Amino acid sequence: xxxxxxxxxxxxxxxxxxxxxxxxxxxxxxxxxxxxxxxxxxxxxxxxxxxxxxxxxxxxxxxxxxxxxxxxxxxxxxxxxxxxxxxxxxxxxxxxxxxxxxxxxxxxxxxxxxxxxxxxxxxxxxxxxxxxxxxxxxxxxxxxxxxxxxxxxxxxxxxxxxxxxxxxxxxxxxxxxxxxxxxxxxxxxxxxxxxxxxxxxxxxxxxxxxxxxxxxxxxxxxxxxxxxxxxxxxxxxxxxxxxxxxxxxxxxxxxxxxxxxxxxxxxxxxxxxxxxxxxxxxxxxxxxxxxxxxxxxxxxxxxxxxxxxxxxxxxxxxxxxxxxxxxxxxxxxxxxxxxxxxxxxxxxxxxxxxxxxxxxxxxxxxxxxxxxxxxxxxxxxxxxxxxxxxxxxxxxxxxxxxxxxxxxxxxxxxxxxxxxxxxxxxxx
Numbered sequence: 221x222x223x224x225x226x227x228x229x230x231x232x233x234x235x236x237x238x239x240x241x242x243x244x245x246x247x248x249x250x251x252x253x254x255x256x257x258x259x260x261x262x263x264x265x266x267x268x269x270x271x272x273x274x275x276x277x278x279x280x281x282x283x284x285x286x287x288x289x290x291x292x293x294x295x296x297x298x299x300x301x302x303x304x305x306x307x308x309x310x311x312x313x314x315x316x317x318x319x320x321x322x323x324x325x326x327x328x329x330x331x332x333x334x335x336x337x338x339x340x341x342x343x344x345x346x347x348x349x350x351x352x353x354x355x356x357x358x359x360x361x362x363x364x365x366x367x368x369x370x371x372x373x374x375x376x377x378x379x380x381x382x383x384x385x386x387x388x389x390x391x392x393x394x395x396x397x398x399x400x401x402x403x404x405x406x407x408x409x410x411x412x413x414x415x416x417x418x419x420x421x422x423x424x425x426x427x428x429x430x431x432x433x434x435x436x437x438x439x440x441x442x443x444x445x446x447x448x449x450x451x452x453x454x455x456x457x458x459x460x461x462x463x464x465x466x467x468x469x470x471x472x473x474x475x476x477x478x479x480x481x482x483x484x485x486x487x488x489x490x491x492x493x494x495x496x497x498x499x500x501x502x503x504x505x506x507x508x509x510x511x512x513x514x515x516x517x518x519x520x521x522x523x524x525x526x527x528x529x530x531x532x533x534x535x536x537x538x539x540x541x542x543x544x545x546x547x548x549x550x551x552x553x554x555x556x557x558x559x560x561x562x563x564x565x566x567x568x569x570x571x572x573x574x575x576x577x578x579x580x581x582x583x584x585x586x587x588x589x590x591x592x593x594x595x596x597x598x599x600x601x602x603x604x605x606x607x608x609x610x611x612x613x614x615x616x617x618x619x620x621x622x623x624x625x626x627x628x629x630x631x632x633x634x635x636x637x638x639x640x641x642x643x644x645x646x647x648x
Contacts, residue, residue, distance in 0.1 A: 224238070224239040224241070228249075233258075235257050237249055237253070238250040245281065263633055267457070267630075272628070273460065273622070275452070276313070276618070277289070277290065277614055279451070287534045294446065294535055298535070299538060302445075303445050304321065306445050307448070308320065310448060311382060325414070329414075329417075332390070332417065333391070333407070334392065334395075338392075338395075341357065342354065342358070351601075352481040354399070355392055355477050356474050359474045360474035361470075362384070363471060366384060368380070369384060370470070372463075372466060372468065372620050378620060379617075381468075386610050389609045390418035390421065393603065394406065396602060397602075398422070400598070406422075406424045412432065415437050415444065419437060420432060422595075435546060439545060439546045442538055443539075454479050454482070454485050455477075455479040455608065460615055461475075463619055466627075469616060472612070476605075480601060480605050481601060486600075489582075489586045489587030489600050490587060490601065491522040492522040493556075496563070497556065501558075502555070502563075509521075509570065523581055523584025523585075524584065533580075533581040536582050540564070540580070543557075543585050550592055556591075557588060
């Protein structure tokens with residue numbers, strides 16, 4: 221990164237600060253010495269104008285609809301790659317050779333089993349517990365089982381913990397689903413792919429053989445790729461903040477899961493599906509579009525537009541095609557899905573939505589696909605967590621490897637009472 225200079229006048233004096241340039245994207249003003257030189261902080265709720273780190277993992281240009289992982293466009297990865305290949309890319313910085321991918325896949329496969337005692341943890345939850353509640357607890361508990369990969373100062377232990385988390389998350393998520401429906405846990409099989417294994421562990425029953433549908437397998441693999449990482453979002457920042465204290469990797473990922481659980485972050489695809497259920501049938505769409513345009517009506521079209529992307533969500537382009545592939549393979553005839561396709565068609569041709577750039581986003585399509593496959597809405601965020609785990613561990617490892625990293629400590633603008641003296645209770 222090259223340094224330029226910027227001048228800031230705080231009303232009393234002018235100070236000079238460095239301006240850092242990345243390989244792509246806007247420059248950033250280095251304000252680390254601002255308080256020391258002026259006695260003032262910056263005020264940035266939500267940190268939307270603050271870079272908390274430098275990272276070589278993921279780049280987003282929301283205005284242009286660009287998402288790059290290690291420089292590779294998300295569309296190319298989703299169409300031509302596999303989730304295992306993307307995992308290797310995120311962890312190692314480059315796409316693997318055939319031998320490297322084969323070895324990496326074998327390593328992940330060998331780590332998919334979880335300690336048998338973990339099944340006891342599940343019995344401690346109510347049957348109607350949310351899968352994310354279970355995943356928070358179980359992932360955090362992994363640190364009690366794998367003491368050989370909790371020393372964050374050892375690069376080899378960090379590597380082992382990353383492999384374990386990526387490998388075990390599908391098993392943990394599938395077990396959460398099985399527990400909620402009262403079915404026995406299904407062990408992973410080493411002859412299946414990462415995504416095929418997850419489908420089998422989720423939907424197979426002992427009474428009959430389960431055959432993985434290749435179209436469904438590919439669709440879910442794409443969903444995993446599209447959710448692998450998304451720069452410094454709320455849950456990733458949570459993982460980094462927890463990790464900055466030196467916490468073990470399993471605790472950090474559990475913190476990320478807890479943050480992702482929030483409906484403003486990981487629950488958008490569930491909200492989009494609930495909206496489609498409210499609309500019901502295609503003939504009711506014009507009424508709801510009219511409501512969405514009415515500023516006085518609280519109704520909003522969920523799954524349209526994005527906080528970051530002010531153009532078409534590049535992930536949605538892939539999902540748009542995948543929806544149709546899954547529907548055709550599963551012979552879906554549910555009016556809900558017909559409503560979704562018709563709503564998409566009308567919104568993409570309506571000047572109101574085009575002018576405001578309210579295009580269908582990845583959540584609109586992923587919720588429809590997951591529902592068609594057979595996942596209940598309570599599992600949507602759990603699947604998001606499963607896919608995002610690779611991004612979390614890659615971001616965590618990048619932060620720990622950075623010699624300049626410090627414990628996170630945001631400042632505040634204090635608006636409470638000024639200093640006052642204590643008054644005994646008898647005198648109040």
